[in-house]
Amino acid sequence: MKEDKTFIAESKAKANPETFGVKYGIDMSRADQENNLKFLNECLAQCGEIEITGDIEIYGSAKVRSGHRISGQSRSTCSIRGKHPTAPTIIDNTVGKTPNQNNNSRDVVIRHLKVESEHSHCFHVTPYQWTWDSCRFSCAKSAIKFYDGGYQVENYIINNYFIHCGRGIDSFLEKNASGDYIQRTFKATDQYVLNNVFFRAGEIDSAIKMFIPSGSRFDGNHYYGGAAAEFVYFSGGSNVRVANEYFENMKNARMRINFGAPHSEYNIVGCSFFGGNGSQRDHNGNQSHLVTLSFNPDNYCSATFVGNSFSGASSKIPVFGLLNGRYSNLGGANVQFDKSNLINSPNYSKAVALDTGDNETRNVIQSNHPNFIIMSSDGKTDFTKGDGSEYIFTYSGVAEKEVKLPASPRWSKNKPLIIRNMSGTTTLKLAQGRVFGMKEIPTGCSASIMQKPDEPNSYLCVKLS
Numbered sequence: 001m002k003e004d005k006t007f008i009a010e011s012k013a014k015a016n017p018e019t020f021g022v023k024y025g026i027d028m029s030r031a032d033q034e035n036n037l038k039f040l041n042e043c044l045a046q047c048g049e050i051e052i053t054g055d056i057e058i059y060g061s062a063k064v065r066s067g068h069r070i071s072g073q074s075r076s077t078c079s080i081r082g083k084h085p086t087a088p089t090i091i092d093n094t095v096g097k098t099p100n101q102n103n104n105s106r107d108v109v110i111r112h113l114k115v116e117s118e119h120s121h122c123f124h125v126t127p128y129q130w131t132w133d134s135c136r137f138s139c140a141k142s143a144i145k146f147y148d149g150g151y152q153v154e155n156y157i158i159n160n161y162f163i164h165c166g167r168g169i170d171s172f173l174e175k176n177a178s179g180d181y182i183q184r185t186f187k188a189t190d191q192y193v194l195n196n197v198f199f200r201a202g203e204i205d206s207a208i209k210m211f212i213p214s215g216s217r218f219d220g221n222h223y224y225g226g227a228a229a230e231f232v233y234f235s236g237g238s239n240v241r242v243a244n245e246y247f248e249n250m251k252n253a254r255m256r257i258n259f260g261a262p263h264s265e266y267n268i269v270g271c272s273f274f275g276g277n278g279s280q281r282d283h284n285g286n287q288s289h290l291v292t293l294s295f296n297p298d299n300y301c302s303a304t305f306v307g308n309s310f311s312g313a314s315s316k317i318p319v320f321g322l323l324n325g326r327y328s329n330l331g332g333a334n335v336q337f338d339k340s341n342l343i344n345s346p347n348y349s350k351a352v353a354l355d356t357g358d359n360e361t362r363n364v365i366q367s368n369h370p371n372f373i374i375m376s377s378d379g380k381t382d383f384t385k386g387d388g389s390e391y392i393f394t395y396s397g398v399a400e401k402e403v404k405l406p407a408s409p410r411w412s413k414n415k416p417l418i419i420r421n422m423s424g425t426t427t428l429k430l431a432q433g434r435v436f437g438m439k440e441i442p443t444g445c446s447a448s449i450m451q452k453p454d455e456p457n458s459y460l461c462v463k464l465s
Helices: 030-046 325-330 359-365
Strands: 049-052 055-058 070-071 079-082 109-111 114-117 122-126 132-133 137-144 157-158 161-171 193-194 195-197 208-211 217-219 222-224 232-235 239-243 255-259 262-270 270-275 292-293 301-306 308-309 315-324 335-339 346-354 363-367 373-376 388-392 400-402 417-421 427-429 436-437 443-450 455-463
Touching: 109 436, 132 262, 161 436, 255 262, 315 325, 315 335, 315 359, 346 359, 359 363, 417 427
Parallel strands: 049 070, 055 079, 070 109, 079 114, 109 132, 114 137, 122 137, 132 157, 137 161, 157 193, 161 195, 161 208, 193 217, 195 222, 208 232, 217 239, 232 255, 239 262, 255 292, 262 301, 270 308, 292 315, 301 335, 315 346, 335 363, 373 388, 388 417, 400 427, 436 455
Antiparallel strands: 417 443, 443 455
16 A cells, blocks of 8 residues: 555654644634634644644644644543534545545544534544544544545544544445435445443434444443434444443444345354333334344345343343344344343343334344243244244143244254144144155154255254254
8 A cells, every 4th residue: 555645754742733823722713713723734734743732623624644643631621622514623635535545544643632523523534544542522423434535444443432422433325415325435444443432422323333344343332321223333244243342221222233245244242231121112113122133135144142141121122123034034144142142131032023024034033042932832833933042832732733834944044943842742743835854743852943955945854852
């Protein structure tokens, strides 16, 4: 990659913008704000390392360049505050230029500084190997808005406080005048978002909203105070790891993953999901749930949920809400929720279908979790809805009952249906469609029913015990 020609490296000493004519203070006049912008940009153009020792109000955008080191003495008392009705507080040289791989700013470090924008973004930049460390952000739009300039990878966003932001971190698609999404030329991949606090940082929709964040890590962040939509929203992306996150209570889902583009792989490990009420409705009018998964009919996707903690819920809140789930019977969806996840009360259910009315979509979640074992003592043998990790049949009223399976065997690709027949008298008959292997499950026997590997439109039933 070419080195940015605007790389600031001339000055090693810290400069205070006050020596260039900047006035510290708040509630300044428009003229003083405009002068502050002029003098601050002169300081940025000449100095590589800048220390801010008070509050600076500006009218317009301060422009940083590659190599800048900008710090405050304290993120509580030292700030850059943007007052312009449309301009972001801080930009770089990439905004407005035609995207190409070298159109970025690199190796910028922002530390111990409060950045605000009364009407717009705090930052609108194309960052490459930037660091935001121990800062505080407040804004009407997005605190960190990724511009589609060029490569924007390997950034560290660590130990920051996002408070009252439209969005916190935002690399999502923009819309054109017709309301259609404009596809990005470059994706904000390989981001490290670590140990931040997001308080009411999704007042537009989400605290984090990212498009194809492949290779990124989201670790140790804390989300609370609610959001207008989900706390975090990911669209596409492979090898994405979400770990040790703490999601506090609200009526909306804590996380949304849109699978696709062209395939998606997510690992959700060691997160804490607190609260939730299954009798509430979310911002879309759907039953409140904790994690929204949206499927793409043309793309493979996988997600694993391991070692997460669920507590403080009421009214059987579903862990998962499924969008476009009717497409997942194509067999390309592999979502695993195993028994390592700690569920601290009986007030959870497995999943709810949000937009189709087709509860067979619940079968897309493969789970061996004991909280989702279904005891069937009423004689019903409809196993289509995917409510359980497995089913234990205990009814003994008749000699045999016919089992109703999901309409397509593709539901059971990578996620076998487990049925344990603990009835004293009733044999379960498998008469629906093409079933190979066992045709019935006798009393005292357990069976695994799956898609036959070499015949995708047939079932295979094998004995477990």
